[in-house]
Amino acid sequence: MPVDVAAEVVANRLLSADYNVLTLTAPAIAATAAPGQFVMIKAATGLDPLLRRPFSVFEMLRDSSGTATAITILSKRIGPATASIYDARPGQRMACLGPLGRPFTIVEPPADAWMIAGGVGLAPFATLAQALQARRVRTTLFYGARRAAELFYLDFFRALGVELVISTEDGSAGERGRVVSPLERALASRAASSPVMLYACGPERMLAATAHTAMKHQRPCQVSVERIMGCGLGGCYSCVVPMRGDDGRFYHVRSCLAGPVLAADEILWES
Ligand SMILES: Cc1cc2nc3c(=O)[nH]c(=O)nc-3n(C[C@H](O)[C@H](O)[C@H](O)COP(=O)(O)OP(=O)(O)OC[C@H]3O[C@@H](n4cnc5c(N)ncnc54)[C@H](O)[C@@H]3O)c2cc1C
Ligand code: FES
Numbered sequence: 001m002p003v004d005v006a007a008e009v010v011a012n013r014l015l016s017a018d019y020n021v022l023t024l025t026a027p028a029i030a031a032t033a034a035p036g037q038f039v040m041i042k043a044a045t046g047l048d049p050l051l052r053r054p055f056s057v058f059e060m061l062r063d064s065s066g067t068a069t070a071i072t073i074l075s076k077r078i079g080p081a082t083a084s085i086y087d088a089r090p091g092q093r094m095a096c097l098g099p100l101g102r103p104f105t106i107v108e109p110p111a112d113a114w115m116i117a118g119g120v121g122l123a124p125f126a127t128l129a130q131a132l133q134a135r136r137v138r139t140t141l142f143y144g145a146r147r148a149a150e151l152f153y154l155d156f157f158r159a160l161g162v163e164l165v166i167s168t169e170d171g172s173a174g175e176r177g178r179v180v181s182p183l184e185r186a187l188a189s190r191a192a193s194s195p196v197m198l199y200a201c202g203p204e205r206m207l208a209a210t211a212h213t214a215m216k217h218q219r220p221c222q223v224s225v226e227r228i229m230g231c232g233l234g235g236c237y238s239c240v241v242p243m244r245g246d247d248g249r250f251y252h253v254r255s256c257l258a259g260p261v262l263a264a265d266e267i268l269w270e271s
Contacts, residue, residue, distance in 0.1 A: 003028045007096040009088045010070060015152050018077045019120070020086050021058065023070050029098045030060040030068035035106070035128035036224055036261045039071070039098030040232035043084035053081040054229040054256070056123035056201075057099060071096075074152070076120040100232050101260050104199055104222055106131050109138070111195040115162075116142045116183055116210050118202025119150065124224050126156060128199060133160045140165060142186075144179025144206070148172035180209040187217040200224070200264070211264035221264035225255050232256045242268040 007024035014020045029039060040052035055073040063069050077086045088094070104124070107113055113132045115125045125141060132139045140163040145151050147170050157164060165182050166174025175182055179202075190196060198221035200210040207223045214221035230236035233256065240252040241259065243266050250268055253259065 002098050002100050004095060004097040005029065006093045007071075009090050009092045009094065011090060012086075012088050014086070016149055018086070019074065019150070019152060020077075021072050021074050022085055022088055023061070023072045024094065024096055025070050026096050026098075027068050027070070029057070029096065030062070030071045033057045033060055033071065033099035033127070034103035035131050036103035036124045036222075037099035037101050038232070038260060039073070039096050040100065040229070041073070041081070041085070041097075042095040043081040043088075049079075049081045049084075051230055052095065052097065052232065054100075054232055054260075056224070057127060058123050059126050074120060074123045074126075097232065101256060102258065104128055104224075104261050105197075106135065107137055107195075107197040108135055111137065111197050113137045113139045114142060114183070114186070114196055114198050115139065116144075116179060116198060116200040116202070116206075118144050118179055118206040119146070121200075121202030121206070121224070121226075122152065124201050125199070126153065129157055129160050129162050133162075139163070140186075142167075142179050142183050144168070144202070145173075146170065178206070178209070180206065180213055183210065184213050187213060187219060190217075192218075198222070198264075201226075207264075208269040211267065211269055215265050222261050223264045223267070224260045225262055225267070226260070227255045229256050244268050 007026045011023040042052045058074040059072040061070040075085045142165045144167045167179045201224040227239035230238040239255045241255045
């Protein structure tokens, strides 16, 4: 069950001029959230922004006795809510509702897991990587960003034993270009008999390209879609995603309820 808490900001770690990681005391959310779930946060007390905004649960923190204490969110500043989150100060409180939505399905060995992240789409993969490591699933992170300075938490993933495949648009780290290129090559060279599950989160065009690549190579793929979300609870229909049914008919789902994690081959992609 989601809970709505007045979460206290206990830390705000600025990662770059636009990215930060905010730590919020939310023990009930930290105790129950699953990888891929999100929270709806009211970032400021005034009228701007009026509505809460959705954020993936980035980390679930525990104290030395193992008790869940807090969550973190990885935020990229793009407008008023994310600007308030970037400027947040310890002691401030933010209404935080969650955990919400459907999480990723976590595979078991012998399947491998390949996570594909674009930019702030890294956010759901810290908890997913931990869950996969707990099941001893061999995990790779294909991580794309605009430039080297926008790649974060690499050591965190390395420490979990995750193999990293890096790409940047300007070539300042890893391969120059889009993250889907090394993914395509890796899929093409993988034996059909070796199972692998793809998990993707990032900009819509990256998700569409990943979905098409996964379908071409007949690999299962779950994507975490990013829609504008007015409520996060199924009431406003701002978050609908067009889907294709087994019978070929089209229908819409509210991604805050049916998602944000959806099967890539069931989405009706525009490109
Ligand atoms: C399930 C889910 C999880 C998310 N997790 C994260 C996260 O972990 N970290 C993070 O930084 N962001 C995340 N987002 C995106 C985040 O919710 C938006 O960046 C935020 O709502 C922007 O609010 P704002 O007031 O700063 O900017 P706004 O003024 O609301 O938006 C600025 C511009 O971005 C566009 N926009 C807003 N929201 C989205 C969206 N969801 N997709 C595409 N364009 C959008 C707006 O149309 C506008 O043009 C997530 C979104 C969803 C749906
Ligand atoms: S965000 Fe309101 S229905 Fe999905």
